[in-house]
Amino acid sequence: MNLELSGEQTAARRLAADFVDREIAPHAARWDREESVDRAIVGRLGALGFLGLTIPEQYGGSAGDHLTYCLVLEELGRGDSAVRGIVSVSLGLVAKSIHHFGTEEQKRTWLTRLVAGEALGCFALTEPGTGSDAAQLRTRAVRDGSDWVLSGTKMFITNGTWAEVALVFARTGGEGHRGITAFLVPTDSPGFTAREIHGKLGLRGQATAELVLDGVRVPDSARLHAEGKGFTVAMAALAKGRMSVAAGCVGLAKACLDAAVGYATQREQFGKPIAAHQLVQELLADIALDVEAARLLVWRVADLVDRGEDFAVASSQAKLFASEAAVRAADRAVQVFGGYGYIDEFPVGKYLRDAKVMTLYEGTSQIQKLLIGRALTGVAAF
Ligand SMILES: Cc1cc2nc3c(=O)[nH]c(=O)nc-3n(C[C@H](O)[C@H](O)[C@H](O)COP(=O)(O)OP(=O)(O)OC[C@H]3O[C@@H](n4cnc5c(N)ncnc54)[C@H](O)[C@@H]3O)c2cc1C
Numbered sequence: 001m002n003l004e005l006s007g008e009q010t011a012a013r014r015l016a017a018d019f020v021d022r023e024i025a026p027h028a029a030r031w032d033r034e035e036s037v038d039r040a041i042v043g044r045l046g047a048l049g050f051l052g053l054t055i056p057e058q059y060g061g062s063a064g065d066h067l068t069y070c071l072v073l074e075e076l077g078r079g080d081s082a083v084r085g086i087v088s089v090s091l092g093l094v095a096k097s098i099h100h101f102g103t104e105e106q107k108r109t110w111l112t113r114l115v116a117g118e119a120l121g122c123f124a125l126t127e128p129g130t131g132s133d134a135a136q137l138r139t140r141a142v143r144d145g146s147d148w149v150l151s152g153t154k155m156f157i158t159n160g161t162w163a164e165v166a167l168v169f170a171r172t173g174g175e176g177h178r179g180i181t182a183f184l185v186p187t188d189s190p191g192f193t194a195r196e197i198h199g200k201l202g203l204r205g206q207a208t209a210e211l212v213l214d215g216v217r218v219p220d221s222a223r224l225h226a227e228g229k230g231f232t233v234a235m236a237a238l239a240k241g242r243m244s245v246a247a248g249c250v251g252l253a254k255a256c257l258d259a260a261v262g263y264a265t266q267r268e269q270f271g272k273p274i275a276a277h278q279l280v281q282e283l284l285a286d287i288a289l290d291v292e293a294a295r296l297l298v299w300r301v302a303d304l305v306d307r308g309e310d311f312a313v314a315s316s317q318a319k320l321f322a323s324e325a326a327v328r329a330a331d332r333a334v335q336v337f338g339g340y341g342y343i344d345e346f347p348v349g350k351y352l353r354d355a356k357v358m359t360l361y362e363g364t365s366q367i368q369k370l371l372i373g374r375a376l377t378g379v380a381a382f
Contacts, residue, residue, distance in 0.1 A: 001299065001300060001303045002251065002289040002303075003299070005067075005071075008064065008068065009067060009068050009297070012053075012064065012068045012071060012072055012156065013071040013072070013074075013075060013340050015048065015067075015070040016048075016050065016071070016074075016075035016076060017077075017078075018053060018078030018368060019044070019050075019079075019309075019311070020046060020075050020076060020078060020080075021079075021223065023041070023044060024041070024076070024079035024080050024083055025078075025079045025080070027080075028079060028080035028083075028347070028350070029081075029344065029350065030205045030350075031080065031204075031205035031317070032082070032205050032344075032350050033081065033204075033327070033344070034205070035198060035204045035205060036205055036207075037080070037083060037148075037205040037206065037207075038160065039091065041086075042086065042117045042162075042344075043117045043118075043202075044117070045083075045086070045087060045118065046115065046116045046117015046118065046350075049061075049062030049088055050062075050072055050076070050091075051056055051087060051090060051091050051095070051114060051115050051116070051117050051302070052064060052095075052115030052116070053068060053069040053091065054068075054069050054089070054096070054208070055096070055099055055111065055115050057093060059107055059111045059112050059115060059330060060111075060112045060115045060116055061115045062115075063146055063303070064356075065306045065342050066240075066243070066301075066302040066305040066306050067299060067303065067306060067376055069244070069247075069299065069302070070243065070244070070298050070299065070302045071247075071315075072087075072248040072299075073087065073088065073174055073244050073246045073251070074246050074248065074250045074251040074298070075251055075256070076248065076251065076253035077136070077248030077249060077250065077251025077252045077296035078252065078254050078255045078258075079251070080205065081203060081206075081248055081252055081354040081355075081358075082203050082204070082206035082354070083205075084248040084251065085158055085203060085206050085248070086120070086158075086159060086162075086206065087244075088241060088244040088245060088248065089121065089122060089123055089158045089159050089306075090114055090120045090121045090122075090159060090163070090256070091114070091115070092240060093121070093123040093167070093237045093238070093241050094114060094120060094121025094122065094123055094165065094237075094238060095111055095114040095115060096187075096237065097167060097182075097186065097224065097233055097236070097237045097259065098110055098111045098114070098167075098184070098224065099111055100236065101224050101225040101233055101236075102224060105221060106184060106221075106224065110165050110184060114288075117226070119163075119164035119165060119194060120159050120162050120163045120164060120165075121159065121163055121164070121165050121166070121167060121220060122157050122158060122159040122160050122162075122163035122165075122166050122167070122187075122209075123157070123166075123167050123209075123237065124154040124160075124166045124167060124168045124169065124211055124238045125154070125158050125169050125234050126154060126155050126156050126157070126313045126329055127139060127153060127154055127190050128153055128210075131155075131307045132363070132364060132366075132367050132382075133382075134169075134231075135176050135177035135231060136175075136176075136235065137152075137170075137180065137341070138150025138152055138171065139151065139153070139154065139168065139170040139171065139213065140152060140170055140171050140172075141170035141181060141183060141302075142172075142381045143170045143172075143195070143356045144217070146219060146220050146271070147160040147217050147218065147219055147220065148172075148217070148218050148219075148220065148222070148223065148268050149215055149216070149293060149377050150168060150170050150183065150185065150213045150216045150217075150218065151213055151214060151215055151216070151279060152165075152170065152213055153210065153211065153212050153213070154211040154213075154279055155193075155210055155364035156208055156210075156360060156361070157198065157208065157209050157210070157211050158206060158207070158208055158361075159206075160194045160196070160207060160208060160209025160210070160211055161194045161195075161196045161209045162207045163187050163194075164186065164187055164188075165184055165185065165322050166184075166185045166187055166192075166211065167182060167183075167184060167185075167233075167237075168182070168183045168184075168185045168211075168213065168291070169181075169182055169183075169230045169231070169234055170183060172227055172228065172230075172297070173227070173228055177231035178228055178231070179228065180226075180228070180231045180234075181222040181223060181226075181228060181229070181230040181231035182223070182225055182229070182230035182233040182234070183218055183222050183223055183224060184218075184223075184224055185216060185218055185222065186218075189217070189218065190216070191213060191214040191215045191216040191217070191281055191337060192211070192212075192214075192216050192219070193212045193214070195209060195210045195211075195212070196208070196209050197210060200357075201353050201357070202350070202353030202354035202355070203353075203354055203357055204353075205304075207303065209363075211220070214307065222248045223257070229252045236286050236296075238362055239312040239315050240305065240311075240315065241362050242315040242316060242318065242319035242362050242363065242368075243301040243302065243311070243315045243318060243319070243326075244303070244323075245323065245358055245361070245362050246294065246297065246298045246301070246315070246318040246319045246321075246322035246323070247298045247322075247357050247359070248323040249319075249323050249325065249326035249355070250291060250294045250295045250296060250322055250326075251321035252326045252329070252330070252351055252354065252355055252358075253287065253291045253294060253322075253326045253329035253330075254291050254350060255347070256287055256326075256329040256330050256332070256333035256350060256351050257284070257288055257291055257329065258334055259337075259346070259347055259348050259351075260283065260284055260287060260332065260336040260337070260348070261275075261284055263278065263336055263337055263340075264280050264281075264284060264336055267338075271328070274336070283335055283336050285330045285334075286328070286332060287328075287332050287333065290325035290326075290328055290329050291325075291329065293321065293325070293368060294318070294321055294325045294326075297314070297317060297318035297321050297322060297357060298318050298322060300314055300318070301314045301315045301318050301330070301368050312371075313371065313372060313375040315352060316363070316368040316371045316372055317368075317372060319358075319362065319363070319368055320365055320368035320372070321367065322358070323355070323358035323359045324353075324359060324365060325350070326355040326358055327355045327356055327358070327359060329351075329355070330348060330351040330352035330355045331352060331353075333348040333351060333352075334348050334349060334352055336348075339365040351353055367382070370382045373376035
């Protein structure tokens with residue numbers, strides 16, 4: 001693995017860092033309080049090429065490798081995890097799936113708009129009754145002539161009230177993962193409703209929704225990949241998606257480090273900056289170590305992807321470590337801030353609230369351990 005960044009990678013990272021410092025970080029606390037990111041940010045993400053990373057230029061994408069993608073997502077994660085999540089889902093889970101599995105017509109209809117930021121995508125796998133065990137999902141798609149009619153409920157869907165297209169996983173055949181098919185469903189279809197979920201612990205600025213599909217009719221041309229191959233689409237998307245969550249976690253942990261170092265060198269107790277107390281330095285050193293270790297795991301996955309090697313287990317490892325590291329980093333940052341870490345005048349409390357979900361979505365920490373354990377032993381313990 002080459003740890004030296006190319007000129008293009010460095011330029012993309014700098015572009016993202018400047019964008020974060022100017023257009024995201026100054027607003028993140030307000031978006032969190034108001035429970036809504038400014039929607040105009042989507043157009044800006046598109047204009048800067050951040051919604052088209054790794055997608056070929058023929059579809060309007062900004063191309064580039066997966067390390068560049070991770071560098072940008074780290075910066076976005078440093079600015080605001082809610083914004084990073086918009087990109088991880090619309091580009092990472094939806095646009096990349098269309099690019100990989102879609103027909104030319106689907107790419108022309110959706111991919112070009114998604115990468116431009118003219119449309120957003122959401123990824124609708126989880127249901128009220130099925131989270132970790134997604135293969136048991138119950139949303140149904142029934143054939144009616146040349147159409148499919150979809151009915152069911154999806155839960156906790158990121159971008160759910162904002163998206164123009166939903167990548168919906170529905171049961172078209174028998175039980176288990178073989179009976180699932182993926183569909184690209186326009187969210188303005190009759191029978192499709194999205195209800196925003198409020199009261200989240202973190203990621204409050206992000207639109208998370210419950211989706212209800214009540215007899216939603218789509219043509220067969222809306223089917224993504226073959227009938228019965230929906231689970232393959234979902235798992236392929238999540239394998240890379242975990243890398244992007246992990247990259248965002250590195251950024252979040254870095255934001256914790258920056259805030260904690262800044263505060264520790266300013267705040268004085270016992271007649272000197274708290275940074276001069278060894279136990280405070282220990283907190284800072286532990287955060288810094290987590291940032292560096294998580295980043296190396298992320299870069300390793302990106303390198304495997306770019307070289308066409310197997311990356312799924314490395315992606316689970318990176319996601320598991322980086323998400324737990326982000327929670328540890330945020331917890332330690334709050335500790336450095338003392339009581340001031342507990343009020344929203346400072347950002348570290350938000351970091352802690354935002355970090356927790358990283359250990360839950362795109363496969364909980366327990367599920368990542370089971371995936372790693374299965375790869376080690378050949379035995380599925382779930
Ligand atoms: C803010 C937010 C955004 C989200 N965005 C999306 C999205 O865009 N699209 C989407 O499809 N989903 C999304 N999700 C859903 C998310 O992926 C699920 O919440 C997650 O997969 C866990 O499912 P669950 O909540 O049903 O928990 P459950 O599966 O019920 O798990 C509950 C607990 O049991 C543990 N557990 C379950 N099975 C096992 C096992 N075999 N062994 C050991 N422990 C086990 C879990 O680790 C967890 O600790 C989002 C969730 C949140 C909170």
